[in-house]
Amino acid sequence: MRLTFTAFLFLSHIISFAQNRVTISGFVREKGSQEQLPGVNVYIDNTPYGAVTNTYGFYSLTLPASDSATVSFSFVGYEKQLKRVSLQNNTELNIFLPAITQLEEVVVSARKQDDYVSRTVQMSKVEIPIQQLKKIPAFFGEKDVLRVLQLMPGVQKGTEGQTGLYVRGGGPDQNLIILDDAVVYNANHLFGFFSIFNSDALRSVELTKGGFPARYGGRLSSVLEMNMKEGSKEKLHGEGGIGLISSRLTLEGPISKGKSSFLISGRRTYIDFLAKPLIARQQRGADSQVKPGYYFYDLNAKMNYDLGSKDKLYISGYFGRDKFHANEKSSTSETRAGLDWGNATATVRWNHVLNQKLFVNTSFIFSNFKFGVSSYSKDLNSDGSLDDEFSLEYDSRIRDLGVKTDFDFYPSAKHAVKFGGQATFHKFVPSALAISGSFITNPIERSVKPVYSLESGLYIEDTWQALDALKINAGLRVSTFQTEVKTYVRPEPRISAALRLAENLSFKASYARMNQYVHLLSNTGLGLPTDLWVPTTARVAPQQSEQVAAGFAKDFERPALTVTLEGYYKKMNNILNYKEGSSFLSINGENANELSWEDNVTAGKGWSYGGEFLVQKKTGRFSGWIGYTLSWTYWKFPELNFGKTFFPRYDRRHDLSVVGIYELSKRITVSATWVYGTGNALTLPVSSYRAATDNFLTRLTSDGKPAINWFGPTVSEYGQKNSYRAEPFHRMDVAIQFHKKKKRHERTWEFGVYNAYNRRNPFFYNIDEEIIILPNVMPATPVPKYTLKRYSLFPVLPYFSYNFKF
Numbered sequence: 030m031r032l033t034f035t036a037f038l039f040l041s042h043i044i045s046f047a048q049n050r051v052t053i054s055g056f057v058r059e060k061g062s063q064e065q066l067p068g069v070n071v072y073i074d075n076t077p078y079g080a081v082t083n084t085y086g087f088y089s090l091t092l093p094a095s096d097s098a099t100v101s102f103s104f105v106g107y108e109k110q111l112k113r114v115s116l117q118n119n120t121e122l123n124i125f126l127p128a129i130t131q132l133e134e135v136v137v138s139a140r141k142q143d144d145y146v147s148r149t150v151q152m153s154k155v156e157i158p159i160q161q162l163k164k165i166p167a168f169f170g171e172k173d174v175l176r177v178l179q180l181m182p183g184v185q186k187g188t189e190g191q192t193g194l195y196v197r198g199g200g201p202d203q204n205l206i207i208l209d210d211a212v213v214y215n216a217n218h219l220f221g222f223f224s225i226f227n228s229d230a231l232r233s234v235e236l237t238k239g240g241f242p243a244r245y246g247g248r249l250s251s252v253l254e255m256n257m258k259e260g261s262k263e264k265l266h267g268e269g270g271i272g273l274i275s276s277r278l279t280l281e282g283p284i285s286k287g288k289s290s291f292l293i294s295g296r297r298t299y300i301d302f303l304a305k306p307l308i309a310r311q312q313r314g315a316d317s318q319v320k321p322g323y324y325f326y327d328l329n330a331k332m333n334y335d336l337g338s339k340d341k342l343y344i345s346g347y348f349g350r351d352k353f354h355a356n357e358k359s360s361t362s363e364t365r366a367g368l369d370w371g372n373a374t375a376t377v378r379w380n381h382v383l384n385q386k387l388f389v390n391t392s393f394i395f396s397n398f399k400f401g402v403s404s405y406s407k408d409l410n411s412d413g414s415l416d417d418e419f420s421l422e423y424d425s426r427i428r429d430l431g432v433k434t435d436f437d438f439y440p441s442a443k444h445a446v447k448f449g450g451q452a453t454f455h456k457f458v459p460s461a462l463a464i465s466g467s468f469i470t471n472p473i474e475r476s477v478k479p480v481y482s483l484e485s486g487l488y489i490e491d492t493w494q495a496l497d498a499l500k501i502n503a504g505l506r507v508s509t510f511q512t513e514v515k516t517y518v519r520p521e522p523r524i525s526a527a528l529r530l531a532e533n534l535s536f537k538a539s540y541a542r543m544n545q546y547v548h549l550l551s552n553t554g555l556g557l558p559t560d561l562w563v564p565t566t567a568r569v570a571p572q573q574s575e576q577v578a579a580g581f582a583k584d585f586e587r588p589a590l591t592v593t594l595e596g597y598y599k600k601m602n603n604i605l606n607y608k609e610g611s612s613f614l615s616i617n618g619e620n621a622n623e624l625s626w627e628d629n630v631t632a633g634k635g636w637s638y639g640g641e642f643l644v645q646k647k648t649g650r651f652s653g654w655i656g657y658t659l660s661w662t663y664w665k666f667p668e669l670n671f672g673k674t675f676f677p678r679y680d681r682r683h684d685l686s687v688v689g690i691y692e693l694s695k696r697i698t699v700s701a702t703w704v705y706g707t708g709n710a711l712t713l714p715v716s717s718y719r720a721a722t723d724n725f726l727t728r729l730t731s732d733g734k735p736a737i738n739w740f741g742p743t744v745s746e747y748g749q750k751n752s753y754r755a756e757p758f759h760r761m762d763v764a765i766q767f768h769k770k771k772k773r774h775e776r777t778w779e780f781g782v783y784n785a786y787n788r789r790n791p792f793f794y795n796i797d798e799e800i801i802i803l804p805n806v807m808p809a810t811p812v813p814k815y816t817l818k819r820y821s822l823f824p825v826l827p828y829f830s831y832n833f834k835f
Contacts, residue, residue, distance in 0.1 A: 102126060150492055150500040150502045157234050159228060210433065211347070212247075244449070322355075344377050349372050363406070487506070521543060539578050579597075590644060660682070756791050
């Protein structure tokens, strides 16, 4: 209530300065489809005054009354529009921006000056045009948003081939991933090798690594916001592709021409169909059959309606699933095992323009993630009767129901105010277990009760043009998390500033405090679906981070380059990890009802600091970027590594990415990427030996010599946690695209090579043991020999795909 009253006084104070002014407002849409465009730069020529369209394409500028002014509208990938308007009266000005055709993209060399990063207050932000994303070489030809983001500075890759994001020392759970206002908890297909986001269905992708505006909350490290396309209101369009492991199709078009539209996009793998002839009837013994299988699919859908000039309604959803199974059957036994996980989201959003200065959006949000493990085995006697039977079912679930309201208020050309709030009702089932079998005296049932909690937040922020050369974004978010027995209330101040030092050169700085109330427990550090989502409780406090960042942004017109240099320092408290030797699967049948995940975790702290350098070119015949990160990340837990500081698995000293896209002509595009990174920090034995058993003296041959099996179990001795550094990895991917525009459609053939020079990058290491006989020793003495072996995942992999658009 106090925050709301303060916001009211603040807004009233601003309104008092709004006399003798006029307002220009409206929507910016794409010409042809009528899709509303977010992030369009709107500036008054020859002044420092400007605005950026919000998520729904709405803008507003309030200026001193005068005769007239020229308003410019610019956006990467679209033709710039200039409009001369009178400043005598309030004006509603709706704009349609034509998309630049492929041929025009080839010849464009000049820069649209309103796209300069040096003129924005936001720092630590990454935007990738979808059309540029589709030209970058991809793993098996699957264009993947998360893989492209891994090529940006400050975003470390996990293990080779994985799509997990590790932003400025944070883990994969510390990224707030939003799809049309809905939170996505697991963003992986195929055990982390692909993300669930189909680029054909996306309109915009933005990653914020620091300097978070107050409107975002709930995670420590980054915000990845994605919005789906709305669908064309003019005519039916479609695009799709056929690749080596999956195919996809997207359709969009009008429901009522000019008033409403739809989008539906689907993708499915056919790994199961391709592999079936090879492995479905694999023989094991005389009568054993093994039938493994795997598939994934995802579906995006969206509808939008114009309810008038001031009201719009959007309904969107995502549904996806992965399923793996392995079945074996013989005349005397049967075994079934499987993994099943998936996401579902749904969002209903209503936009309303209250007046030319005030815009409101209200969203109703549903999100659900479920992961399950199942196992069943049965043994039969020779007469066909049951000898033994066992079954296990484990699942973890998280379901959200939420509502949020956001206001955009534009009192003057110097202020753009956002305020609002949200509430999310969580239902967690951290670990539900069911075990039964003929050999279990007391079968274990699904006795774990759901955990309910309420997460909410109120915020206000203002982007203020304090001086012609100084722009500030200041805000406050107050977040709360209510469990069954305790309520947490945490203030989160945020501030960012950009000071223009010279033409197209700015110094930027930011500070942000973030709180996180949901946690991901992981033994692997890979962000796999087997990891466990758990809530803050009375025993487990929220995670908290504080991050400061500062740097420079410089824009060049010829060539059209953006150069940014940033340094950051981030401190994290109450981060969670499993205790040594613990995991969610350590709960066994004897004490599953007594143990909980809270007994298996420990809290600690971490800190990360480093520098990032980026040179980026988004448009023109040649485009791409070079990104470099130098960073250090440390963790300290009282109950891990004897309380000593250690590097987490994803600490990476050096990370370098080079991306190049070159339009040879309007029909041929070539592209390449090269990456280099310091190896992961791992825990490996410093020594291993075979212990002698108590009865080893009796293990002799008939002539009294030691038998080769007199050794007992292998014992490994470990040093400091994560003290071993894996080999550096590096890789080059190349691709060439052949475009052809036909009468009714366009088609693109793409041929590429992943890991072009066949670098054997480490995926994991293992200690291999071999028994050898020492030479020149009498009597002959067998001894174990231990070797550290590196295992790689992907050799050179050629691929091709066929893509079409109509």
